[in-house]
Amino acid sequence: MDPSAAENLKGKGNAAFASKEYNTAIEHYTAAIELDPQNGVLFSNRAMSYLKLEDFHKALQDCDKGLALVSDPKATQKLYFRKASAFKGINSIKLARQYFSKVLEHDPSNMAAKQELDSLAEDDNMEDVKTHRVEIKIESVSKLPDEFQRLVDGRPSKPEKPVIKESTADISKEIEEMFDRPKKQYIPDTSAPSFVERSTTSILPSLKNIQGAQKDKAYSYVINLPSNVISDSFLYGVEPDFFSFYIEAASFVAQKDMIQDWDTKVLQTLTELSKLKRYQIAKSFCDEKDLHSLLELVQKKNPALLVKYQELI
Missing domain, CATH: 1.25.40.10 (Tetratricopeptide repeat domain)
Incomplete structure (x- = not known):
């Protein structure tokens, strides 16, 4: 210097x-x-x-x-x-x-x-919405489509398909199964009769809700996940809740020295996430104290990687 x-x-x-x-x-x-x-x-x-x-x-x-x-x-x-x-x-x-x-x-x-x-407008519900000029084709029709005709006639609309919601117990059970699998087997066994098919995208944000003794397992699990598995799960943008959880998990495993080479694993994952949409927005929702805490741990445990971490968070 x-x-x-x-x-x-x-x-x-x-x-x-x-x-x-x-x-x-x-x-x-x-x-x-x-x-x-x-x-x-x-x-x-x-x-x-x-x-x-x-x-x-x-x-x-x-x-x-x-x-x-x-x-x-x-x-x-x-x-x-x-x-x-x-x-x-x-x-x-x-x-x-x-x-x-x-x-x-x-x-x-x-x-x-x-x-x-x-x-700035008081109503911030339009955040991240950008206006575009769109050309709309107007066509002449001899009769209204059925859904519009129902409105004109005062008839009830067609019933929507019921929405099936998974219970918290289902999610917790599935995450528990994930923890108990061999480390390299990251995709759940869909042939199991009790398995409810869900995408990794919906599983990862659920980890932040784990409480008690399972929290340590959740931290360890998410840091051990390959970076491409995580990045492939957020093709439409990084989830702020997951990003905050990941930073929290990284700080925890670093402090406890739970995982070998945690510093390079976390750096690789952050590098992959930084290439995705909404990374900066997800990062802005993360508690700055948690980000600073992780940087301090990197400086203490592996100062050679500090600049690279600073570039990402």
Whole structure:
């Protein structure tokens, strides 16, 4: 680490930013980070440059990295503001409001955060919804389709198929079976007469509800799962509840030294998850204390992997 060289590069980045040369600023900040990876202000400055380029996802990543490193209240406040702006940029209104509110918690007199908060719609039910122009074909018909004709005639609509819900007991039983199988056999035996066919996608988020003695098994089970099994289960986006559970599980097994090579296994899984949709949103729902706790454990147990972990969480 060379703080003086990093500080020099930071100055060059600031000058480029002031000249609105944002790509050049990012290059200087990135070079400075390579020399001083524990400097949260560098991540904060680079996040601001990404915001100017409207690269909101990279801005979010840098804000999270910066927040894991800084302790100064003013620097934290800046990162919250920039994180809120990035969420606003990707139309995540609820999260944008949440982080602008955090700025005001630190500094109630911050007029910029107050104005941003006031400008956002109160109704945040449209989060992550983007409008698109859609061409709708209008066709002439001689008679209305049956479902519309029923409405006109006042006739009851056709009964819907009953929804079959699985009980908590069914889920718990299936997870218990998963724990008792050999480690390499991750797919349940569908030939068993008592088996209720469910996708891995629905099983994994259920793990967070395990209580008592089974919790340790759930932690161990999910960390031992191959990264491709987990990533293949979330093709439509990472589930926030599962991500939070996974970080919790990773911290637990790291603290207890329960699993050999847990650090590389967790890193591989996080790398795979980071390639999926909604990874940044899932990460933003995770308790920052849990993320910071995992980083501290990595720094203590295997500091060589710390930078890679910081890049992901």
